[in-house]
Amino acid sequence: MLDMALSSLAEVFTFKSLLFIFLGALLGLIFGILPGLGGPQVLALLMPLTFTMDSGQAIMLLISAAAATTFGGSITSILINTPGTPTNAATTFDGYQLTKQGRPGYAIGAAAMASTLGGIFGAIILTMLLPFGKNLVMLFSYPEYFMMAIMGLAMIAIIDKEHMGKAIIAGLFGLMLAFVGLDPVTGIERYTFGSYYLWDGIQLVPMIIGLFAVSEAVALFSQKGTIDDSGGNVKNSYKDVFDGFKSIFQNFKLFLKSSLIGTVIGIIPGVGGSVANYVAYGQAVSTEKNPENFGKGDIRGVIAPESSNNAKDGGALLPTLTFGIPGSLEMAVLLGALTLHGIQPGPRMLLENGNIALLLIYALVIGTVASTLIGVIAASQLTKVTLVKTTYIAPLILVLAMIGAYASNLMLADVVVAVIFGIIGFFMVRHNYSRIALVIALVLGDLMQRSFHQTIDSVGVIGFFTRPISMGLFVITILVLILPFIRRKRGVNNVSS
């Protein structure tokens, strides 16, 4: 394995390979920044170009593009409160608050360093686990999937403490929306109202564009001045970005915890990055000191989601490489590209194409680093967006949002969904209902229903409690839910004594 590792490494560090990785990262970053466009689109666009390349270079180009979209998405989360991809949703909580306080560079710096180190963390864990990958993936069965979904849903209750009731209502609304479409078990149509667009349920991407980009554009229209609230006092220096870098090392324990969460969630097929960043954020709120600062521009609220969503890529490659199971749509496209190059992911890949697997991991790391570099350089210019009058920015966001909603699937119905959720999102913000709780519930609703039925049909209800991992996840969920109350009580006791 070691000589294989060295020869793969040598293949990455050639001029041509690095060029491809850099190009991929640049494109991925642009797609990540644009709402609606993300990993799947950039990969589908690049795939025909790779036909004439050798498989190694093709993989490096594709994987670095996919890795870069995650960080690209965090930039818009921070600057205009609009997650570029679902995996950056939780970054909006504190990232955007920092922008309003005149410190977008600080937040972007933290996101950049968290993404890079998170990506490296995930890749290291992946390399170590790859030999046991198959057994590890097999540890998770239907009851574990279900408990993972429950754990994600439980986070809704603790993230927005001030408006816990409203967050839960938003989550329940999301679960209701998750019922739209074909029943995952019987295939019966539910709440489709005769429209076959709704057979596949409410589409996540246009919904997020509506809830965030559209509603944000409307809010900006009605707001005078600039996004920046600090009176033009934006710290626009590289020093602020550098302070952002440093903040990771000041909160290194949080970074490690969040990356670990990201990697583990990545390993479980079908759960994915949109949950990882949310769970990591919830974990930070419930275990870190001074939880009341979260949501008000706390840098830890950027570090937790951004390190977890990049660390998740390493974890997600495990089921992809060992069983050919795509953890996400971009992984599905990547698998298609690999097949075209004669590489069949699955149990035989590690034996026959072990060097390709290693190449993938290295490309993932270097791609993440490259995208961070480009991103940080571009970001210092991009932060100036926050100083432009909102009345100029709002129409631009609106146009980009509409184009993004249409571009993801070339379907007009997606644009309609975006507009409807734009209106819903606007009122949710105004009345303090968490939009992200709605998104998370929609994402997890399908997984929860399916894995619940699968458990009941195969082992029965007892399966939830007889399997150690399932039971462990259940206990953690309970702990996460009651921990904030215990801590509050202790805090009160300290004051009174």
Place this chain on the structure above:
Amino acid sequence: MFMKNSKLLSIILGLVLLILAACNNNESKTVAVSSEDVSAFPSKEITFVVPYSPGGGFDTSVRLIAPYMEKYLPNDGTIIVKNAPGGEGNVGLSEIERAKPDGHTIGLANLPGHYANQVMDTAKYDLLNMEYVGNITTLDYITTLSAKSKYKTIEDLQNADVVNAGVVSVSSTDGLGLMAFAEELGINLNIITHEGSSEALLAAVRGDVDIVQFPYTSSVDYIESGDLVPLVMHSKERATDYPDIPTVGELGYGDLLNVTMGNRTIIATPGTPNEILTLLREAFDKAVADPDYMKQAEEAGLEFNSSNWESAEKLSNDGYNAMMSFKDLMMQDK
């Protein structure tokens, strides 16, 4: 300061438009082509509609053949692949059916799988009406048991009270095929649905389900690794690598073959003029015979057994009739 920003933003906007232009120029239907004007065909890009998301086996086989069909089209024709997933094929297939019948829209159908909607009256299309261009590949299926299952033989399955079956859905080729197989052999199944075929196969490897029935090419790795045990081959002849495994025909249920197979068939809008169809069919026939294509298809692990439009049309009709004979089975869960 503002100038700089607007410049930056306009660059971003320009990029979006560029990307859109790249993936969207197949949308315009304003170019008027006289349908008789065969010598000018194709007068614009041909849109190849895939009713699946990018990345799966169907999408991959289209992206593989499209450049080779392009090569053999007259007038430097180009083909653009468009993914139109959704509604169990309804979105993409109805788009093909409703397009202008001038040959500039072709698409992929999964036969007989896509007949499931028609049999259950949930289809917004009619595949019996479509024009056929050719069949890229026919996937053979194989019934396998989990190595961890307590059942080892067909007799074990027939004597069991209930057998856990891993499928994608009750109307997918694998699910329907397995239910039809079990019905004919008198096996009592407990159906457990999964997100996709990889997930269902993984469940069988874990031992959470006893039996699965998926394409030979996606099962063979797990058979080799010892996680799955082959039971019955759904093809006319036995698999060369597993000569001991009987075919479904040898067991006396040859009719099941018309349900349990996966044809990746190229179709065109109903009413496309015959002259244009001939051009498309010739391009297809030459493409699948191209040595470069054959090499690439082999590398990608596709079974190389394409057939021309006439046999594609016959496969389609046989598939419909076979599906209709299992209508009751399909409707029982509705």
